[in-house]
Amino acid sequence: MSEGRIVAGCLSPHPPHLVYAANPQANEPQASGSGAWKPLADGYTTLKARLSDLDYDVVIVHTPHWKTTIGHHFLGVPHFDGFSVDPVFPNLFRFKYELDIDVELAELLAAEASDRGLVTSMMRNPDFRVDYGTLTCCQLALPNPFEKPMVVLSSSNPYHYFSNDVGDREMLALGHATRAAVAKSGRKALLLASTSMSHRHFTEEPDDPEDPRFEYIYNNNQLAWDKRMLTLMKSGRCAQILAEMPDFIQQSVSECKEGGFTWLLGALDVPDYPALVHGYGSVIGTGNAIVEWRPQP
Amino acid sequence: MSVVAGFIVPGRPQPLLQPEGNPGWQSLRDALGQVRAEIERIDPDLILLYSTQWVTIIGHQMQADPEPKWHLVDQDFHALGTVHYSLRIDADFAEAYCAAAKERGLTARTVAYRGFPVDTGSIVALSLVNPDNRYAAGIVGCNMYADRAETLVLGKAAHDAVVSSGKRTVAIAVTALSNRMWTEWIDPAQDRIHSLKDDEWNRKLLELLGQGRLEDVAQLARTFSDQAHGDSKLKAIWWLGAIMGQNNEYRGKVYDYQALWGTGAAVVGLTPDASVTGDLEYDEDDVEHYRGDRNVLSTQTET
Numbered sequence: 001m002s003e004g005r006i007v008a009g010c011l012s013p014h015p016p017h018l019v020y021a022a023n024p025q026a027n028e029p030q031a032s033g034s035g036a037w038k039p040l041a042d043g044y045t046t047l048k049a050r051l052s053d054l055d056y057d058v059v060i061v062h063t064p065h066w067k068t069t070i071g072h073h074f075l076g077v078p079h080f081d082g083f084s085v086d087p088v089f090p091n092l093f094r095f096k097y098e099l100d101i102d103v104e105l106a107e108l109l110a111a112e113a114s115d116r117g118l119v120t121s122m123m124r125n126p127d128f129r130v131d132y133g134t135l136t137c138c139q140l141a142l143p144n145p146f147e148k149p150m151v152v153l154s155s156s157n158p159y160h161y162f163s164n165d166v167g168d169r170e171m172l173a174l175g176h177a178t179r180a181a182v183a184k185s186g187r188k189a190l191l192l193a194s195t196s197m198s199h200r201h202f203t204e205e206p207d208d209p210e211d212p213r214f215e216y217i218y219n220n221n222q223l224a225w226d227k228r229m230l231t232l233m234k235s236g237r238c239a240q241i242l243a244e245m246p247d248f249i250q251q252s253v254s255e256c257k258e259g260g261f262t263w264l265l266g267a268l269d270v271p272d273y274p275a276l277v278h279g280y281g282s283v284i285g286t287g288n289a290i291v292e293w294r295p296q297p
Numbered sequence: 298m299s300v301v302a303g304f305i306v307p308g309r310p311q312p313l314l315q316p317e318g319n320p321g322w323q324s325l326r327d328a329l330g331q332v333r334a335e336i337e338r339i340d341p342d343l344i345l346l347y348s349t350q351w352v353t354i355i356g357h358q359m360q361a362d363p364e365p366k367w368h369l370v371d372q373d374f375h376a377l378g379t380v381h382y383s384l385r386i387d388a389d390f391a392e393a394y395c396a397a398a399k400e401r402g403l404t405a406r407t408v409a410y411r412g413f414p415v416d417t418g419s420i421v422a423l424s425l426v427n428p429d430n431r432y433a434a435g436i437v438g439c440n441m442y443a444d445r446a447e448t449l450v451l452g453k454a455a456h457d458a459v460v461s462s463g464k465r466t467v468a469i470a471v472t473a474l475s476n477r478m479w480t481e482w483i484d485p486a487q488d489r490i491h492s493l494k495d496d497e498w499n500r501k502l503l504e505l506l507g508q509g510r511l512e513d514v515a516q517l518a519r520t521f522s523d524q525a526h527g528d529s530k531l532k533a534i535w536w537l538g539a540i541m542g543q544n545n546e547y548r549g550k551v552y553d554y555q556a557l558w559g560t561g562a563a564v565v566g567l568t569p570d571a572s573v574t575g576d577l578e579y580d581e582d583d584v585e586h587y588r589g590d591r592n593v594l595s596t597q598t599e600t
Contacts (some may be wrong), residue, residue, distance in 0.1 A: 057547060066373055068478055068482065069478045070478065070479065071482075073372075073375075082412075085351075085411075085412045085414055087351070087414050088353060088354045088355065090408050090413055094410060119482065121376075121482075123375050124375075127368050127370050127379070128370045128375055133534050140520075154372070163478055201355075201442070203404060203442050203443075204355065204404045205355045205404075283353075
């Protein structure tokens, strides 16, 4: 068996609004199709087109909406068939799903993480409802969503329980474990970090969620931080991103506090090559970027 | 009519799914059984819950599906099994509560969607204090951005709706006190409060609650949360205080206090009693109408 590798890693934010706006058959609510959140929708169109040419065996997702406190959990049931309702935006996302899990790789990843001192658990309950962060980013990013088997990682709480620095160290270790597990497995893996950048929401919603007059970044501080991070990504300075990550998280109320971005950077061995930024835009005040890294073999 | 009793109950799943794991978890289950008996003695028209585990962002959400029915698997404790639930919700009250909240300036909406994920705290509480759906229930979520003023107004709106509906209501705050969990797997038999400091703060709050001093506890919430990792800043206590009238005129009863995976889990009852004179030391604003986010950080202002 040849050594596996990560063929691409992406920041793939999960606003259910984008799924809603695209009216996929799997989602119950119906949008007007007016073209809301266009910069992000266009970004995902570009990403999908690029991924359609990519050869990969498995999709590995880190999701902030499966929140665990007792370490890092991994879906460990071969097949899920269910219905997901977003508890925050149930008016926008009620989604029927069916997906397969690469349990062998998930177990390998859990073992690698455990070897690095992380607390891990396999989730074996077949009644478990797959979270909307996982479903949304796969639906948006993948050319044929849920066609390939998946590995899904929960979001643990080290940032919240200890500090941003502790959280980053733990997520880098989880990223390294992911890289090692993929190599051992022989798989070609696509990684999706399902996360926004800045993450302060508006607490009101217009009657028509697609009304563009209500969509803008919550504050300029968030925008400034998001732009700085995007500049660093485009210039291949991911080590600098990690150096600034604790401040970024603190000062922009970033969803990176759930660990997905740092995990991705760790798994990609902290890229020193430029990322492709396919789109940036706000959803209900939060900052979201669609970004792709393509490591060379 | 008004709120005839209030309770504070924990929302972690062990008392429902693994009471045998620790004598304390069984004790909590037994205490919740006593609450069930007390509620049956009161024979209310409605049980109204505020759950810290139903986290909301867009204003405040009230469950309005008359019969939410699905299955629940806890995000951490999935190995404990599946809860197949079927609840009885007073949808008319949910609409009335939502309207009352809007009347007081809050953003609010009802939710009634097939498959909506009712939170672990609500399921655990209702399964143990109202297992046969003998009484209709209401559930309101916990907005992650709402602080004291907004939460007080949410509680007052609940009171408005209770009064206008004429329903004899039991209010339940589903919340931990200190909320630092163990972040590693422990032997359930070895469970204890995560730190001595958390334990001491919990006991101070319970001392006050046992004296019926709910408003004093509400006034202590910020300090407690800073010092002892209060569950969601103890917003549930603010809500409970507001719906029950923001005073100390209760008979308090601490049914139980135990560790629940490191958190402080208390079962407390509060019965309004005008003959009680509490020591009052109110030092915070008493907000009647919510004027909206101040938006001090917002890029644009509403026109």
